[in-house]
Amino acid sequence: MPIRALVFDVFGTLVDWRSGVAREVERLLGNDHPGLDGGSVADAWRARYQPSMEEIRAGRRAWADLDTLHGESLDDVLGQFGLSVSPGVRYELVLAWHRLDAWPEVPGALTRLRERFLLAPLSNGHVALMIALARRNRIAWDAILGAEFARDYKPKPEVYLRAVQALGCRPADVLMVACHSSDLAAAAACGLSTAHVARPDEHGPGRGEIKPEAPVDFIAADLSDLARQLNA
Template identity: 50%
Template structure:
């Protein structure tokens, strides 16, 4: 099959969530290390998504889930913030800056393929991120459209269905091996993007040997895909 479209994980792959969220905690004057608070909030991400996929928790937008996990982080530290302050922190996820290569890299990739985000974030949040970062896509895809969070197969297969292509004509681009493994299980092709600073300086190099392609950034991915040595 011919590769026809690329879909992108967003948090960590396209945008630097840790810096933006830490800055929001710092601006709010929340006691504690802002980076540690950001990490603690992010680490509650997958467990609450699993609860939704398992039917333990009702479906909710990322704003609703972020509010629930933020409340857990604050309660664990015996911290109290007003509803307005907590809502401002949740809104910080709508205003995250892209990594330096992303804007230009997306433009290069979009000249070759249909492009779209494929995130667990809801559509309204993704639109805000795209506008904030001046990121151009052909459309916006979200787990919200599948009513299932990645790495559930339905999230990836719904993206292929909505793009009217076969799963192996679609490639997920992500910095997270678990996301890429979910995409492969659904029949998609995969590209690993190394983001060694996603969790700060301690992140280090990561790898996904099973990925079809591995690149250091989106510009390198565009070069690999444009190269005649890469065939799908």
């Protein structure tokens, strides 16, 4: 069966989380903390991403959305950097993850792909977060799937399989698109088709995956390249 739908990792694959978070950190804290390196804060915050979700994946904690987890991780990061902020600034910092910009080719490539395929995010971000990023970057989705829909976090199989079910497809008919080989390996284990998109600067210049570290069905230099390979 041909590919009928594409589902996407979002943070890193579609949006440049590091630059966006660094920008917001420096905007909100820079006046009180001259010379603060927003990139270092973003890196420290992201380093707490997987550990925070693991508590839920392991069943040690009830479901909580990414805003909640980001807020809890932020408190640790602020302590690490010796920063003190008001509740209002803390709230705005959490919303930094809602104000991320897409990589330059992404909106146009998604518009092309949507002419041929069903499209949905398959992210660890919750629905409100996915809506904010879509509106900011003028992205039109056919559905919003992922963590909140499955009430669990990738790479748990339920997250991928619930998305396939919601789209009315077989696993192989759905193409998981990501710049993280671990995400793609988990999707492939559930029977999904997979596409790796290189994001060599995800974690800063020269600090991202340039090629897959697991078998995939498509290897693309960016999302426009993937659209070309899919004849979109």
